Amino acid sequence: MLENMFREAKKASYVLMNVNTDVKDSALSAIAEKLEANRVKIKNENLKDLDYARETGLSDALIDRLTLDDKRIDGMIQAVKDIRSQVDPVGKVVDGYKRPNGLYITKVKVPLGVVGIIFESRPNVTIDAAALCLKSGNVAILRGGKEAVHSNTYLGRLMKEAVAEAGLPKACVNIIEDTDRGLVMEMLKAKGSIDIMIPRGGKALIEFCTEHSLIPLVKHDDGICHVYIDKFADIEMAVSIAVNAKCQRVGVCNTMETLLVHEAVAETVLKRLEKAYGEHNVELRGCEHTAELISCKKAAEEDWSTEYLDYILSVKVVSSIDEAIEHINKYGSMHSESIVTENYTNSEMFLNMVDAAAVYVNASTRWTDGGEFGMGAEIGISTQKLHCRGPMGADDLTTTKYRIYGQGQIK
Amino acid sequence: MLENMFREAKKASYVLMNVNTDVKDSALSAIAEKLEANRVKIKNENLKDLDYARETGLSDALIDRLTLDDKRIDGMIQAVKDIRSQVDPVGKVVDGYKRPNGLYITKVKVPLGVVGIIFESRPNVTIDAAALCLKSGNVAILRGGKEAVHSNTYLGRLMKEAVAEAGLPKACVNIIEDTDRGLVMEMLKAKGSIDIMIPRGGKALIEFCTEHSLIPLVKHDDGICHVYIDKFADIEMAVSIAVNAKCQRVGVCNTMETLLVHEAVAETVLKRLEKAYGEHNVELRGCEHTAELISCKKAAEEDWSTEYLDYILSVKVVSSIDEAIEHINKYGSMHSESIVTENYTNSEMFLNMVDAAAVYVNASTRWTDGGEFGMGAEIGISTQKLHCRGPMGADDLTTTKYRIYGQGQIK
Numbered sequence: 001m002l003e004n005m006f007r008e009a010k011k012a013s014y015v016l017m018n019v020n021t022d023v024k025d026s027a028l029s030a031i032a033e034k035l036e037a038n039r040v041k042i043k044n045e046n047l048k049d050l051d052y053a054r055e056t057g058l059s060d061a062l063i064d065r066l067t068l069d070d071k072r073i074d075g076m077i078q079a080v081k082d083i084r085s086q087v088d089p090v091g092k093v094v095d096g097y098k099r100p101n102g103l104y105i106t107k108v109k110v111p112l113g114v115v116g117i118i119f120e121s122r123p124n125v126t127i128d129a130a131a132l133c134l135k136s137g138n139v140a141i142l143r144g145g146k147e148a149v150h151s152n153t154y155l156g157r158l159m160k161e162a163v164a165e166a167g168l169p170k171a172c173v174n175i176i177e178d179t180d181r182g183l184v185m186e187m188l189k190a191k192g193s194i195d196i197m198i199p200r201g202g203k204a205l206i207e208f209c210t211e212h213s214l215i216p217l218v219k220h221d222d223g224i225c226h227v228y229i230d231k232f233a234d235i236e237m238a239v240s241i242a243v244n245a246k247c248q249r250v251g252v253c254n255t256m257e258t259l260l261v262h263e264a265v266a267e268t269v270l271k272r273l274e275k276a277y278g279e280h281n282v283e284l285r286g287c288e289h290t291a292e293l294i295s296c297k298k299a300a301e302e303d304w305s306t307e308y309l310d311y312i313l314s315v316k317v318v319s320s321i322d323e324a325i326e327h328i329n330k331y332g333s334m335h336s337e338s339i340v341t342e343n344y345t346n347s348e349m350f351l352n353m354v355d356a357a358a359v360y361v362n363a364s365t366r367w368t369d370g371g372e373f374g375m376g377a378e379i380g381i382s383t384q385k386l387h388c389r390g391p392m393g394a395d396d397l398t399t400t401k402y403r404i405y406g407q408g409q410i411k
Numbered sequence: 412m413l414e415n416m417f418r419e420a421k422k423a424s425y426v427l428m429n430v431n432t433d434v435k436d437s438a439l440s441a442i443a444e445k446l447e448a449n450r451v452k453i454k455n456e457n458l459k460d461l462d463y464a465r466e467t468g469l470s471d472a473l474i475d476r477l478t479l480d481d482k483r484i485d486g487m488i489q490a491v492k493d494i495r496s497q498v499d500p501v502g503k504v505v506d507g508y509k510r511p512n513g514l515y516i517t518k519v520k521v522p523l524g525v526v527g528i529i530f531e532s533r534p535n536v537t538i539d540a541a542a543l544c545l546k547s548g549n550v551a552i553l554r555g556g557k558e559a560v561h562s563n564t565y566l567g568r569l570m571k572e573a574v575a576e577a578g579l580p581k582a583c584v585n586i587i588e589d590t591d592r593g594l595v596m597e598m599l600k601a602k603g604s605i606d607i608m609i610p611r612g613g614k615a616l617i618e619f620c621t622e623h624s625l626i627p628l629v630k631h632d633d634g635i636c637h638v639y640i641d642k643f644a645d646i647e648m649a650v651s652i653a654v655n656a657k658c659q660r661v662g663v664c665n666t667m668e669t670l671l672v673h674e675a676v677a678e679t680v681l682k683r684l685e686k687a688y689g690e691h692n693v694e695l696r697g698c699e700h701t702a703e704l705i706s707c708k709k710a711a712e713e714d715w716s717t718e719y720l721d722y723i724l725s726v727k728v729v730s731s732i733d734e735a736i737e738h739i740n741k742y743g744s745m746h747s748e749s750i751v752t753e754n755y756t757n758s759e760m761f762l763n764m765v766d767a768a769a770v771y772v773n774a775s776t777r778w779t780d781g782g783e784f785g786m787g788a789e790i791g792i793s794t795q796k797l798h799c800r801g802p803m804g805a806d807d808l809t810t811t812k813y814r815i816y817g818q819g820q821i822k
Contacts, residue, residue, distance in 0.1 A: 014740065014764065014766070017764075017766070018763055018764055097785065099783070099784075099785060103774060103778060105784060110766075112796050112797075113766065113796065191621075195796050196796065196797055210602075210625050211625065214621050214622065216627070216628070216795055216796070216797035216798075217627070218797070234819070237819040240819065240821055241819065241821055243821075244821035244822060245821075248821070248822050329425065351814045352429055353425065353428075353429055355425070355428070355521075355524065355812075356812070357812065357813060358812075358813040358815060359812060359813065359814055359815065360815045360816075360817055361815070361816050361817060362816075362817040362818055362819050362820075363514060363815060363816075363817025363818075363819070363820040363821075364820060364821045364822055366821070366822040367514060367815070367820065367822060368813075372510070372822075373510075373516060373813075374508065374510060384627055385523050385524065385606050385607065385627070385810035386523075386607055386627035386629070386797060386798045386810070387627075387797045387798040388811070389810050389811050389812065389813075390811070390813050399796035399797070399800050400799070400800050400801070401766075401767070401768065401769075401770060401800065402768060402769040402770065402779075402784075402800075402801050403762045403770055404769060404770065404771045404772070404774060404778070405771075405772050405773075405774075406771060406772060406773040406774025407773055407774075408645070408648040408651065408652065408773050408774070409773075409774040409775060409778065410651055410652055410654075410655035410656075410659070410774075410775045410777070411655060411659050411775055411777040411778060411783075
C-alpha cells in the first residue's frame, strides 16, 4: 500500500542529499511561517483528535500530551527555528589523510537517506522529527499514534507545502495517514527504500520492531534509571537529587525508577526521603534492609527491572559501590545513571564502570535530553550501542562516505 | 547450549572494558609470541582441516583460503603486531562542553561490550577479529566456517592462554567449536549478552541474520562495484583501471562487476578492453549498444545486480554521467564506485551523488580495504549506513558514553 510513497521518498532522498544548507534552511523557515500562519486551523484539526480521544475515554495525561494550544504551537515554532540555526552536519570532514601510494582519502558526513520514525501521540514530535531530518538532508517517513491522526495529517500537509516552496520535492516529508497497524510492518520490511527506522514507544512496540525489522533500527527504549547515594555523599545534595530524579516528572524515560543507598548512610538518608516522598505520594518498594529502616512495601524481584513511569520507586540498600554498579549493570536499561558522592575515586569508578548512555556525578538523571545537551531538539534517546547512544540530534542522522581522489592508482 | 559461554563473556566484558591499554597490548604481544612458538602445531591442526576438505571435495580456491603455511602465519603475526601498535580508541574524548547550568558534559569512546562475529573459512580472520576486539576492549565470540574448525579451535586455545597470561579472564576470547548451524541462531537471539553481531559471508547468511537477529547487526554484505569511464576520461588510465578493477583478484567484494562507458568514448575504450579482457579470459555480457561494438554475450536484467566473483563482467554504454549515477544508485550495493574522468565538474558530481561507502575518482575500486586505508586490519567492510560504513577497524568497535560532572544540579 505504501510502495508508491516509499519509491517517491527514495527518489526525493537523492535530491535532498545534494542540496545546500540554504535550501534546507529556507524550507525550515517556511515551516515555521506556516505554523504561525495556520494556528487556528492546527487547533481545529487537533480538536477533532481531542473529541475522539474524549469519546474513547483516553486518560487525562494522554489527552494533555495530545493537546495543541498556542503555547505548544509556540514551542513547535521555536524548535524549528532552533534546528534551523544549528550547524549543518552534512559535509563535515571527520577524517582525511594521504596514503603512501598518493591516494587522498577523506571521510565526510552524508545524510542517511530515508528515515522512518514510529512515534507516540504527541503531535509536536511530528514537527521535531521532520525538521531534524530536513536539517540533516534526510527524507522523513512519519507514522504517529492513531490518536493524533488529524493533527499529524494537517501538519504534514503544511510541511509538504513548505518544502515545495523551497524548491524541494514534496516527498521529502511523508506522513502515513492511515493508522492501520499493518503499515508499521510494511515499513519494517521496506529494505532498499527506508535506510533506518527509529521506533519510539513502549516495550511492546520496540520488541515488535526488533523481531520483524529488516531495516537497521535505532531504538528509543525504556529507561530504568538509578541514583546511587554513596557512603561519601553530601546528604543535602543526595536528598535533593533523589527527590528531583523521581518526582519532577514521572512519565518520562530519564526518571529514576530505583534508588540505591549505601548502608553507612541508609538510615539518615532514607528517613529524610521517606518524608519527602510522602509529600509527593510516592509509593516505596524496598528491599529487606530498607523495610527495617522505613515503612514501605516489600520489593519483588521484578521491581528491579520495572519502568514504573509512575509515583512508585524501588529502594535497595547496598553494602558497597561495587554492589551498586553490579546492580545497575544487571537491571538498568543503559539509559541514565547517577552517583552522589564527594569521593573522587568512587566518582571515577562509577563513571568508568557503569555501562550506560549517560553517567552522572552529583546531578539528576532528568538532564538526559537533546535540548538540555545543546542539540536544539532530539529525535529520540538511543539506548543501544550501535550508531549512536543517548540523545540523538541532527548530527546522528548522518552516516559517512569515503571520498577518494586518485591519479590512476591500480592495485 | 551456549548460555554459559554468553554469560561468562558478558562478565568478562566488564573487566575488559576497564583495563588500560598496556594490559590489552601485553595480551596482544602474548598472542603474537604464541603464534610464533606454535607454528608446527598450528600447521598440524590445519592439516586436519585440509584433509577433511580434500575428502569432501572442496574447490582449490577454497582450499587455498583455508591453508595456513609459514607465510600466512607470518601475516597473522604481523597483523597482531600492527593492531597492537595502533592508538587505543577507548577513552578518546570526541566532544565536550559546559552547559549554561554548569553541567560539564564529555562524550567519550567506550567498548561495545561483547561482539559476535560469524565468518567464512579463512582461519586468519579468527586472529584479526579477536585482536581487533581486544585492542578496542571488546570480548569476541567467534564462529568460523566449519571447514576450519580444527585450526580455529587451536588458535582460540592459544589466544585464551595469551589473555590469561596478561591477567585477563579467558572468556575475553571465545571460539564456538561446534559447527552446528543452530548455534548461529542462538547467537542471533542472545539479546542482553551479545551487544553487536558482525556477519561476514554470502547473501544467504546475511539475509538469514537480517531476518532472525534480535541483536543490532553490522553487515559485511556483497559488493556490486562499478567503474564509470566518463566522456572526459584519460583513455590509457581508464583501460588500466578497468582491467585492474576486474582482473587483479576476482573473488573479493571490492572487484568491479559492471563497467559503464560513456557513448562518446565507448568504441575506442571497448575495443581496447575487449582485447585486454580476452587475455584474462573475462566473459563479457553487454547491453545492446555494447554488442554492436564488440563481441559479447547479451546481458540480462539480472546481470546488473549480480555479484559474479568470477571472470565475468557486465558492460553498459550510457549516454550521460546522470545515467551512470542513476544506474549505480539503482543496482549497486553501496560498496565501492569509481569514475575515470579529467573533468572537474563531473568528478565532484560523481563524488557527491553516488550513494556508496567509498567513491573514487581515477583509481581502482580494489583499494577499499582496512589495511590499504591505514587501519592495520579490518573486521569487515560495512555496506550499511548505520554505525559505520566501509572498512571497519578497531575504532568502529566502540560506542560512546556521556560522562557528566555536576555540582548538585536538579531540573
